[in-house]
Amino acid sequence: MxxxxxxxxxxxxxxxxxxxxxxxxxxxxxxxxxxxxxxxxxxxxxxxxxxxxxxxxxxxxxxxxxxxxxxxxxxxxxxxxxxxxxxxxxxxxxxxxxxxxxxxxxxxxxxxxxxxxxxxxxxxxxxxxxxxxxxxxxxxHSFTGPAPVPAPRTAPARRLDPWEAADLRLLQDALRARTPVSDSLAVCQSAAMFLINTQFDPDVQLSWLDDHNAVVAWKADGAERFILLDVVAAAIPSLSAILGGLDLQPAVAEVLFRPDKLGWTGEPKPLxxxxxxxxxxxxxxxxxxxxxxxxxxxx
Ligand SMILES: CC(C)(COP(=O)(O)OP(=O)(O)OC[C@H]1O[C@@H](n2cnc3c(N)ncnc32)[C@H](O)[C@@H]1OP(=O)(O)O)[C@@H](O)C(=O)NCCC(=O)NCCS
Structure with missing residues (x-):
């Protein structure tokens, strides 16, 4: 019944x-x-x-x-x-x-x-x-391994603040034009969720890599560990290019999506x-x- x-x-x-x-x-x-x-x-x-x-x-x-x-x-x-x-x-x-x-x-x-x-x-x-x-x-699964050598950069990364009107527009444009960050499991767009999620973890930084027209969502656990949460771009730059753009040289990288487009592999670890x-x-x-x-x- x-x-x-x-x-x-x-x-x-x-x-x-x-x-x-x-x-x-x-x-x-x-x-x-x-x-x-x-x-x-x-x-x-x-x-x-x-x-x-x-x-x-x-x-x-x-x-x-x-x-x-x-x-x-x-x-x-x-x-x-x-x-x-x-x-x-x-x-x-x-x-x-x-x-x-x-x-x-x-x-x-x-x-x-x-x-x-x-x-x-x-x-x-x-x-x-x-x-x-x-x-x-x-x-x-998340992915962890030795970080690659950072690639040389031509332009410094810029911090984005969704509360700045111009940065919000840039983020929205990038979200509209994005390609899925992984072929294994990734959203195609989901702009609203990306934008509200920028508000929930104060440690997450958004950086704009002008060389790659890419938004990088990341955080660091000290100087040694780099944590990559997402990349919003029409073409996903390599992890080496991302680290170079951010001027970071960590020992370990942890990627919170399958890194099949990053030119880098890490060990999968059950979440x-x-x-x-x-x-x-x-x-x-x-x-x-x-x-x-x-x-x-x-x-
Ligand atoms: C979980 C929650 C949504 C259930 O609401 P509710 O109105 O009491 O649920 P219902 O009375 O409609 O019960 C629906 C069914 O779920 C089952 N159920 C209720 N709470 C459950 C729980 N915590 N775990 C597993 N099953 C549960 C009921 O036994 C019922 O089963 P039936 O359809 O076979 O009779 C509510 O307790 C809540 O808001 N909790 C906090 C937030 C939350 O956990 N949200 C969902 C997580 S995504």
């Missing part, structure tokens, strides 16, 4: 990001549930235009339950997969256990079905929540932590090679 949700006192709405009060209710739900503030996204170009939120609101306009889906074309195993992503799944404590999350999940799945997405991906620390719907975890990356697709998809999605694509 199909289980129904207890939605007494609540009103269902979808596609509400353009309504100020509903956006604020959404921001508050994510703040209260996950401790993150996504409001700055409005000043960084706004949510992904394809994003479709599904939610139950109470009479005061509080968002009790939410799940959003958006289009996230993704390169997987050398093939462009027309994928959707689920994000911002949460139910406020007083409304839990009434089937509201199941309800918004089914609505989001229906939306994806109607749009003809080939696959749906999500991150979660509760895989059991999604396994009944056919989602399966994909193991992820630990409680978060699973899950995928649901009509034809099962497994990764041909160890890989991970850049943290700048986190959603």
């Amino acid at each position: 199909e289980k129904t949700a207890d939605s007494s006192g609540l009103t269902f709405r979808q596609d509400y990001f353009a309504v100020d009060t509903a956006w604020s209710a959404f921001v508050a739900l994510l703040q209260d549930t996950f401790g993150i503030d996504i409001d700055p996204l409005q000043r960084l170009g706004g949510p992904d235009p394809s994003c479709m939120p599904f939610g139950w609101f109470d009479a005061d306009g509080t968002l009790a339950a939410n799940l959003a889906a958006f289009s996230m074309p993704t390169m997987i195993n050398g093939r462009l997969v027309r994928a959707a992503a689920f994000q911002s799944g949460a139910v406020r404590p007083p409304w839990r256990g009434r089937g509201l999350y199941r309800d918004v999940t089914l609505k989001a799945l229906e939306w994806c079905e109607a749009k003809g997405f080939e696959a749906i991906v999500l991150y979660t620390d509760k895989p059991a929540l999604y396994e009944p719907y056919g989602f399966r975890s994909l193991p992820l 630990d932590g409680a978060t699973c990356f899950m995928i649901r697709s009509s034809t099962p998809i497994a990764l041909d090679m160890p890989a991970m999605l850049s943290p700048m694509a986190d959603f």
Whole structure:
């Protein structure tokens, strides 16, 4: 028998990001549930235009339950997969256990079905929540090894600040024109997520390499360890060129995506932590090679 949700006192709405009060209710739900503030996204170009939120609101306009889906074309195993992503799944404590999350999940799945997405991906620390719907975890790997010798540079790198209007425009243009950073597993664009992710880790630096028309998202663990999170460019420069451009000469490099375009290889290391990356697709998809999605694509 199909289980129904207890939605007494609540009103269902979808596609509400353009309504100020509903956006604020959404921001508050994510703040209260996950401790993150996504409001700055409005000043960084706004949510992904394809994003479709599904939610139950109470009479005061509080968002009790939410799940959003958006289009996230993704390169997987050398093939462009027309994928959707689920994000911002949460139910406020007083409304839990009434089937509201199941309800918004089914609505989001229906939306994806109607749009003809080939696959749906999500991150979660509760895989059991999604396994009944056919989602399966994909193991992820980062890559570590001796850093290459930096290539000579012709122009110094410049630090980018998304809060500077000219830098934001440059970032947005680069995101529009980007090629996936890896052929194994990488987003094709996902500009909104890249821009909001610049706000979550204060250690991440964005640098512009003029020689390569490339944005590099990176951080350093002391002088010895260089961590590369993402490269946004129409052609991906080598790791040697990136280090040369940044004027860095670390001993060790760690790359948080498969480095198949970097002219460098590292040892794959299983990503630990409680978060699973899950995928649901009509034809099962497994990764041909160890890989991970850049943290700048986190959603
Ligand atoms: C996880 C969460 C969304 C569940 O919301 P909810 O409204 O209580 O869920 P529902 O009542 O709709 O339950 C739906 C199903 O999920 C199951 N479920 C609920 N919480 C679960 C959990 N923590 N782990 C695994 N399954 C869970 C229920 O048993 C139910 O199963 P059924 O369909 O077989 O009956 C809610 O507890 C929450 O917001 N937690 C904090 C944020 C979070 O973890 N978000 C999801 C991570 S991506």
